[in-house]
Amino acid sequence: xxxxxxxxxxxxxxxxxxxxxxxxxxxxxxxxGFAVSSASxxxxxxxxxxxxxxxxxxxxxxxxxxxxxxxxxxxxxxHDVVITNTATASALVRAARxxxxxxxxxxxxxxxxxxxxxxxxxxxxxxxxxxxxAGVITINRDDQAWFERxxxxxxxxxxxxxxVPLEDYPQADVPDGSLxxxxxxxxxxxxxPLLAVAVIRRLVDRGCDVRLRMLGDGPLHxxxxxEIAAQGLDRVIRADGRGRVAPALASATxxxxxxxxxxxxxxxxxxxxxxxxxxxxxVKGLRDAPLVxxxxxxxxxxxxxxxxxxxxxxxxxxxxxxxxxxxxTAAADGIGAAILDTLGxxxxxxxxGSRPTx
Numbered sequence: 001x002x003x004x005x006x007x008x009x010x011x012x013x014x015x016x017x018x019x020x021x022x023x024x025x026x027x028x029x030x031x032x033g034f035a036v037s038s039a040s041x042x043x044x045x046x047x048x049x050x051x052x053x054x055x056x057x058x059x060x061x062x063x064x065x066x067x068x069x070x071x072x073x074x075x076x077x078x079h080d081v082v083i084t085n086t087a088t089a090s091a092l093v094r095a096a097r098x099x100x101x102x103x104x105x106x107x108x109x110x111x112x113x114x115x116x117x118x119x120x121x122x123x124x125x126x127x128x129x130x131x132x133x134a135g136v137i138t139i140n141r142d143d144q145a146w147f148e149r150x151x152x153x154x155x156x157x158x159x160x161x162x163x164v165p166l167e168d169y170p171q172a173d174v175p176d177g178s179l180x181x182x183x184x185x186x187x188x189x190x191x192x193p194l195l196a197v198a199v200i201r202r203l204v205d206r207g208c209d210v211r212l213r214m215l216g217d218g219p220l221h222x223x224x225x226x227e228i229a230a231q232g233l234d235r236v237i238r239a240d241g242r243g244r245v246a247p248a249l250a251s252a253t254x255x256x257x258x259x260x261x262x263x264x265x266x267x268x269x270x271x272x273x274x275x276x277x278x279x280x281x282x283v284k285g286l287r288d289a290p291l292v293x294x295x296x297x298x299x300x301x302x303x304x305x306x307x308x309x310x311x312x313x314x315x316x317x318x319x320x321x322x323x324x325x326x327x328x329t330a331a332a333d334g335i336g337a338a339i340l341d342t343l344g345x346x347x348x349x350x351x352x353g354s355r356p357t358x
Contacts, residue, residue, distance in 0.1 A: 005035035008339060009074050009082035009100065013057045013089040015044030021085075021162045022046065028332035034339070037077050039070070040089070059088055067096045074098050081134070081339055091125065094132040101134030103342055105335070107161075108263020109143045112284050135342035137335065139264040142284040156338040160290065161264040163331035166323055169273040172250040174317045179203075179210040179307070181279075182252035184245055184267045185259065187218030193239075194220065195258040195300060197227050200237055202304035208311070212256065214239040215248060249274040254307070254316050262286050273326050275319045279307050290322045 037048040041055030054066030079100040084093040111119030135154040255271040262285025282294040295303035
């Protein structure tokens with residue numbers, strides 16, 4: 001008799017998170033013998049998906065409804081383990097006291113440094129929820145260290161997060177000519193887009209032939225446009241909204257990233273897949289990205305000097321090939337290993353009955 005598949009439940013707050021990160025991961029897990037069902041508060045395109053009443057991206061008064069819904073869903077599908085991702089969903093699922101053990105797939109604890117005053121409520125909540133957590137998957141060294149320091153059970157780390165769909169980010173040679181930087185993200189205080197403008201100002205003042213394209217939108221977009229005009233950088237910086245990232249990376253020399261902290265920035269992984277260095281500040285998450293060079297946090301002069309010096313000596317065009325490590329397959333296999341370690345089980349068979357060699 002073949003082994004019964006390990007029944008895995010996957011829960012996020014909203015369906016677009018499932019659709020953005022997990023289709024290829026689910027496919028790979030099922031190839032390796034897992035049976036995966038998913039659920040969220042809004043529609044997802046994943047097969048075996050279920051809507052959960054009361055689930056939303058932000059905490060709300062519907063907590064009792066959400067807890068009843070996730071309990072009924074997991075009980076009906078007789079899960080062996082449930083993986084929960086995103087902050088609100090992870091809190092609800094762990095508070096629900098499911099029959100199945102719960103693995104928290106943490107895309108980033110919601111603080112940069114433990115000493116930040118604003119981090120205290122988040123740290124209190126997360127410490128309390130650890131008692132209802134059977135395993136943890138992290139994607140950066142700082143979060144891994146926090147969980148281990150606070151007695152987190154079976155802490156695993158995926159060094160390259162959920163990976164990159166490599167077919168969507170083909171490798172490309174670094175263009176010759178001027179220094180063309182790319183910034184990608186939401187125009188929010190945590191992403192600090194105004195620091196990107198400040199870095200370009202320093203590079204221009206240092207006589208560097210540089211251009212910057214900024215892809216994204218958000219509450220600080222208007223402020224960024226005003227600052228570009230005030231600095232006289234209209235011909236140097238474009239900040240004209242959202243756009244396709246892969247071709248923008250292919251036409252760029254390097255990625256500029258200015259966030260205050262990250263889980264592990266997906267755009268830095270995408271840049272590495274295309275064959276581009278990332279430049280930013282030495283903060284949580286970014287410091288763990290592949291092909292990254294960092295300056296002290298907030299030190300605009302040091303970051304500008306680092307970029308200019310690397311450009312002058314040709315380092316921006318000497319890019320190691322790290323694509324194999326960035327595959328979604330590698331990420332899915334890491335998640336599978338964390339599931340089995342949490343359950344204390346052996347490696348499941350592939351659909352054809354063979355077993356992996358790792």
